[in-house]
Amino acid sequence: MTERPIDYAAVFRCLPGMVAVLTPGLVFADVNPEFLRGTGRSRDQVVGRHIFDVFPDNPGDPAATGMRNLEASLNRVLATGERDAMALQRYDVERPGRPGDWEARYWSAVNTPVLGPEGAVVLLVHRVEDVTELIRSRGGRAGGRARVLEAELYTRARELQELNERLRRAHAREREVALALQAAMxxxxxxxxxxxxxxxxxxxxxxxxxxxxxxxxxxxxxxxxxxxxxxxxxxxxxxxxxxxxxxxxxxxxxxxxxxxxxxxxxxxxxxxxxxxxxxxxxxxxxxxxxxxxxxxxxxxxxxxxxxxxxxxxxxxxxxxxxxxxxxxxxxxxxxxxxxxxxxxxxxxxxxxxxxxxxxxxxxxxxxxxxxxxxxxxxxxxxxxxxxxxxxxxxxxxxxxxxxxxxxxx
Structure with missing residues (x-):
């Protein structure tokens, strides 16, 4: 019995989570309908555009680092060819049709490489879950205690990202010294x-x-x-x-x-x-x-x-x-x-x-x-x-x- 081929495009459209496909230049190549629904964007507003042109950091929040952290994660995947699961992130999203009106959102993201025949990264799969309602619902049921927990989670996530950034800089310095030693020998x-x-x-x-x-x-x-x-x-x-x-x-x-x-x-x-x-x-x-x-x-x-x-x-x-x-x-x-x-x-x-x-x-x-x-x-x-x-x-x-x-x- 011959099995029918799987229509992977249809599977992609029916995925229950928010999934986007990015080029190595961090341009949206495709997104599933759930991604558009969750972000409140149309396909024309997303596909073919750079991810940080569509979703920049909140300019009204000098401490905003969500998009910068996402960029660091995507670049790690491009450099190493390895999957990268991010810590819980807060990055605000501008409300559709309301310029300058930013909504606080919390996200859990995983970035996965798609490798070509030569082993190079040819695409990035960006899977993201919006956990904002989960955090808000906890706040509604438990009041101040949940809001304290929310703040602690956000603080711990930011501390983890800062630690990862310090480790990245330390690795970069070690790399520079090692390469200088290598060149000398x-x-x-x-x-x-x-x-x-x-x-x-x-x-x-x-x-x-x-x-x-x-x-x-x-x-x-x-x-x-x-x-x-x-x-x-x-x-x-x-x-x-x-x-x-x-x-x-x-x-x-x-x-x-x-x-x-x-x-x-x-x-x-x-x-x-x-x-x-x-x-x-x-x-x-x-x-x-x-x-x-x-x-x-x-x-x-x-x-x-x-x-x-x-x-x-x-x-x-x-x-x-x-x-x-x-x-x-x-x-x-x-x-x-x-x-x-x-x-x-x-x-x-x-x-x-x-x-x-x-x-x-x-x-x-x-x-x-x-x-x-x-x-x-x-x-x-x-x-x-x-x-x-x-x-x-x-x-x-x-x-x-x-x-x-x-x-x-």
């Missing part, structure tokens, strides 16, 4: 003899999930050889930046004296055991020998480097993958593998922010990366890096930071 230009290299770092949007990614490039002793590494530390902010710096420096030192990348990651794994915050960190390192035209590589739980040969053939370097750093109580020797290349090939190392998206298998992101590298392989490394970031990262930024290294072999 990650050079924007490779410090190696080989010049055909491009490096990129893109911080995550919002205050979280930032400053755990890193890259490193060093000259190796003996012939025309370089070491290229990327890694990812679990965590965010200053703590992640500090752990990142320790692991990056340790791997850089180990690579200069190690017989190969496997031994370098072996040393790094043992060091990670004594670094607080290094749990589950990942890294991959490659030793590129331009004289022998080989890439020797080893991975500790990290997404595989991509080698695009001059003829367009794509090879994922996944033949030497071990668990993340500090995964075993007693560190085990790391494996390594080797592959060859011809002049004109391209090697790409990256962190998972480039290829991972919510509700999407990572293989989809890896295929997208391979296609972008193959399509633009004739471009110089700088142009290739820009093209890859443009095609793979959401236009409004990713929710995880991203490091990318492109080497023309």
């Amino acid at each position: 990650l050079p924007t230009r490779p410090q190696v003899r080989h010049e055909a290299i491009a490096v990129r770092y893109r911080p995550a949007v919002g205050a979280l999930n930032v400053c755990g990614d890193w890259y490193d490039l060093i000259d190796l002793v003996g012939g025309h050889r370089i070491g290229v590494s990327v890694g990812d530390v679990v965590g965010h902010g200053l703590e992640a930046s500090c752990v990142m710096g320790q692991l990056r420096s340790a791997l850089s030192a180990a690579s200069r004296v190690a017989a190969g990348p496997g031994q370098a990651l072996d040393v790094l794994g043992r060091y990670a055991h004594v670094v607080e915050g290094a749990e589950s960190a990942t890294a991959v390192t490659t030793f590129i020998d331009f004289d022998r035209h080989t890439v020797t590589y080893s991975s500790a739980g990290h997404p595989p480097p991509v080698l695009v040969h001059a003829d367009g053939r794509v090879e994922f370097l996944d033949g030497a993958t071990d668990p993340p750093l500090d995964a075993h109580p007693d560190p085990l020797p790391r494996v390594q593998a080797v592959t060859s290349f011809a002049r004109g090939a391209t090697l790409a190392l990256y962190t998972d922010g480039l290829v991972e998206r919510r509700q999407e298998d990572i293989d989809v992101g890896l295929a997208r990366l391979a296609a972008a590298l193959r399509t633009h392989r004739a471009a110089d490394p700088e142009s290739l890096a820009d093209a890859v970031l443009t095609e793979l990262l959401p236009p409004d930024g990713a929710t995880d930071d991203t490091a990318l290294v492109i080497v023309r072999l």
Whole structure:
């Protein structure tokens, strides 16, 4: 028996609560009839207009913060891609057809993102419940006691919003310091003899999930050889930046004296055991020998480097993958593998922010990366890096930071 398709537009129109759909620019894309009834507005007065043009804060109340708090909540959802339930809010509404006549109203709101195929927020669902009558009815039954309770609820809600705002500012300051530290430790230009290299770092949007990614490039002793590494530390902010710096420096030192990348990651794994915050960190390192035209590589739980040969053939370097750093109580020797290349090939190392998206298998992101590298392989490394970031990262930024290294072999 074939089931009849659900008419979701009809479902939206029949929702018993007040629901609005907003664009990322906070413009009303649609509202259900209950939203219009509850706000006393017509569809023409709402759809296609910015939310705060339709519903501004009461200009006659200097202490009014309801709309400002709503804006902060909506921006948090846009930045994080996560649902945000607001505390009870008082924001007054101008009575329809009576300019300057504002009515005190109390609302309970929840803002939910609608994610597109790339993981970016494409719409916002704003669900709001008007609880004004509930508070007023309590006041009618219980008199002064209920009005005191109403005032306390409003005060507590405002205090909570103020606390959230202080936390937001604290996170923003931490983000700025962490990014400055990150920039100081990650050079924007490779410090190696080989010049055909491009490096990129893109911080995550919002205050979280930032400053755990890193890259490193060093000259190796003996012939025309370089070491290229990327890694990812679990965590965010200053703590992640500090752990990142320790692991990056340790791997850089180990690579200069190690017989190969496997031994370098072996040393790094043992060091990670004594670094607080290094749990589950990942890294991959490659030793590129331009004289022998080989890439020797080893991975500790990290997404595989991509080698695009001059003829367009794509090879994922996944033949030497071990668990993340500090995964075993007693560190085990790391494996390594080797592959060859011809002049004109391209090697790409990256962190998972480039290829991972919510509700999407990572293989989809890896295929997208391979296609972008193959399509633009004739471009110089700088142009290739820009093209890859443009095609793979959401236009409004990713929710995880991203490091990318492109080497023309």
